[in-house]
Amino acid sequence: MVKARPAAGGGRWVEISPERLKGWLDGFYGRHNGATEDALTLTGASNGDTATLHPPPGLDGVADIDALLQGLASPPRIGLLLVRRGAAAAGVADGTTLESSKVERFYVQGRTAAGGWSQQRYARRRGNQTDAAVGETADIAARILSGRTDLAALVCGGDRPMIDLVLEDPRLERLAALRHPHLLEVPEPRLAVLEEAAVTARKVRIHLVP
Known part of the structure; x- marks a missing residue:
């Protein structure tokens, strides 16, 4: 189970290990009947829920989710x-x-x-x-x-x-x-x-x- 904690200003934070990120992304798409991607932000098609991904240290320059997944495969x-x-x-x-x-x-x-x-x-x-x-x-x-x-x-x-x-x-x-x-x-x-x-x-x- 992924633990969540409240975020300042609203919403909540979750932390996902690199090995589980693809599965988590698939789950977000499935729960929201699809999603649009804008850089590192996903927006659910069914209700507008958003998920903004923050890369781990050393990968701060990645511009989109594909680049993030590629960077996670070879961590610095x-x-x-x-x-x-x-x-x-x-x-x-x-x-x-x-x-x-x-x-x-x-x-x-x-x-x-x-x-x-x-x-x-x-x-x-x-x-x-x-x-x-x-x-x-x-x-x-x-x-x-x-x-x-x-x-x-x-x-x-x-x-x-x-x-x-x-x-x-x-x-x-x-x-x-x-x-x-x-x-x-x-x-x-x-x-x-x-x-x-x-x-x-x-x-x-x-x-x-x-």
Whole structure:
């Protein structure tokens, strides 16, 4: 079963793996007694329902559904960068296979209920720990990703503000330019989470209205 979630502004989102997309398209045509195609948007003949396909990272330039299907058959390599306050992971995915990866855990002190001087001291310490985690993550990204010239896109997941800080590192300027706008929702990074992100990043996102 394909899970749907509400879309801002109306409609809903579904995500389809490349292997299932042809079947999903056939189902849309069948449910709507045919459809017209305009670039990457299908409009049902029976009721005007629309499905707008958003290609996965690295295939953003495809202009129509035939080109999308062709591109999905030979997926490009992408970089992955997952960041949470307590851990980070970086990897290179060829299809759903991780060619290289690195996962690192950080210690960031939890919040304290104490007040006054004690609270300020903990806040400073926590801020310093976060800064250190950002720096270590940038080191990982530089080591695993920045030297790759064959990446078609960078897919990020987790804590957006921390990712923004990491990608401000001058060593990652070229990598930051490849960043895909869609942010993956991920738990604290582990190797299994990174492997799952490689699978999720390849999915075609479809905006259905209504």
